[in-house]
Amino acid sequence: MASALIEKKLSLLPDQPGSYQMKDKNGKIIYVGKAKNLKNRVRSYFKSEHTGKTAELVANIHDFEFIVTNSDKEAFLLENTLIKRYKPYFNIRLKFSGSYPYIEITNEKDPRLILANTLKKDHGEYFGPYPNVYAASATLDFLHMVYPLRRCNGYQGRPCLYYSMGQCLGACFRQVPKAEYQRNIRAIERFLNGDTKKAISDISKKMYGASARMEYELAADLRDRLKFIDQTVESQRVLQNDHTPRDLFNYYMDKGWMTVEVFFLRQGRLLRQQKETFALVDSADEELESYIQQFYGQKNAQKPKEILVPQGVDTKLLSETLLTPVKVPKRGEKRDLMELAEKNARITLEDKFRLLELNEQKTTGAMKEITDVLKIPAGHRFEAFDHSSTQGSNYVSAMVVFEDGLPNKNLYRKYKLRTPTGQDEAKATYEVISRRYRRLRDEKMMYPDLILMDGGEIQLHAAEQALKDLNVAIPVAAMVKNDRHQTADLLNSQGKHLFLDPHSQGFYLLQRIQDEVHRFVINFHRKLRTKTGLSSRLDEIPGVGPKSRVKLMRRFGSLPKIADASLEDISALGINKKVAALVKLSVSAIVKAEKKNINNKRIEKE
Structure with a gap:
């Protein structure tokens, strides 16, 4: 049942497009959404029955805000901007990185075949992107051996090593005719565009010739090149007569979860696939729209000439915001690929359900054991701190972050303490907690659900005092070790020792957090001490x-x-x-x- 505050706010909602932000009891944003009609959409969270992650979201909403926009497009763009800024827990968060290598034929007098991470306006010819550096490098090495261009730095008066290996046309010591380059460039273009018949024919002739001359090692190498073509090119062929660069998105949804499958179609082939699974809060079509918007909003993400999506997605909205044609395939090979993407997404999601059953107890279940023993609400994110020094000098602190029972190393932080602390753990704790959570408070970033101090009562109370002075409410506990320096129990704010079953998943997680934060701060201190020692010796x-x-x-x-x-x-x-x-x-x-x-x-x- 909605609170009196929420009921009052619901009555004031306009029936206009915009973005809404759901907040928890600490005032942090836990979900950002968009709506064509704010009044209908926001009211639906509190006036309807929900299950799964949506029900969990509603249970954690203590307040909400909204921003009215002039159009659905503006609401869509604003939603994406706010998700990037606040990284709300209940919104989908992409793991994909948009930077993939291309193979480029350079626009030079003596052209080269190289890997390129970005597309430049230099009139070079690009092919890709490729799945990873290894796959692109393997293709590049193959082309260097079969259709060489220039691999050296240019004229040096003598043949380079690559020329001796047959992987360079010899710009290092001679004037290479343009016709020689063009012959191999045309062959490379055919190969990268999916026409491998010429390459297979050329290599087969060389292989049989080497075998006839009893050059069996060369023949075996050429045989392996033929296998490479079969494995990396022939098996990827999909759209024989259509080389338009496309990205295809589809999904499968079940039990409140959704898997998105992305196919990268380049040079008429399915070059790569990407898949991600997450719990739903919104409708599947709207979650997919948000996913696609974030997908192309990342650094170095390259948009294709066309994007394909399933029926139900707002193609007009996506086309306007991405400035790229977005279409729903109706028939033929592209429709078949859409069904294939859905099939792959379904298989992935079914596998995910099986893994979820196995991992639940080890991750979120383990976190719940810890929050239960502390008698605080279940959480998704813990932050743990530890200090290190050399007899009071080089005093440092470090923080590790565990989300849903797993470490998120992208959020780890290191701190050089600014105030002279000697061996005063209370001062060190007060400073690092103040610095960390003042920043989160001022920038309106997400707070953790629990702070864990690797120490005893001194650190615990210093952390609590720092939070009190900041007017920030976050539960704090201390991880206590026994006389053998092993994880033993938790110390709560009342000074009571709370014991977990040493064979439980909660205890194993606590042990892992304590070991991880200790490892992280010690490594940081060791590096700093080495630099300081070197500096003092040089002085x-x-x-x-x-x-x-x-x-x-x-x-x-x-x-x-x-x-x-x-x-x-x-x-x-x-x-x-x-x-x-x-x-x-x-x-x-x-x-x-x-x-x-x-x-x-x-x-x-x-």
């Missing part, structure tokens, strides 16, 4: 000032590397020869002494 050398020290640290990174460097390498940094000689001499002596010390310790142990 002791006469003639080495701050600028020279920075140059040496950036160029070499360690004392042994400086010791091994030549005087010319050190002088090349703008350090005069006398100081360079002194640096090398001093650092060599330090490294030698450290090695001797290590050897002496080893002998003592033996």
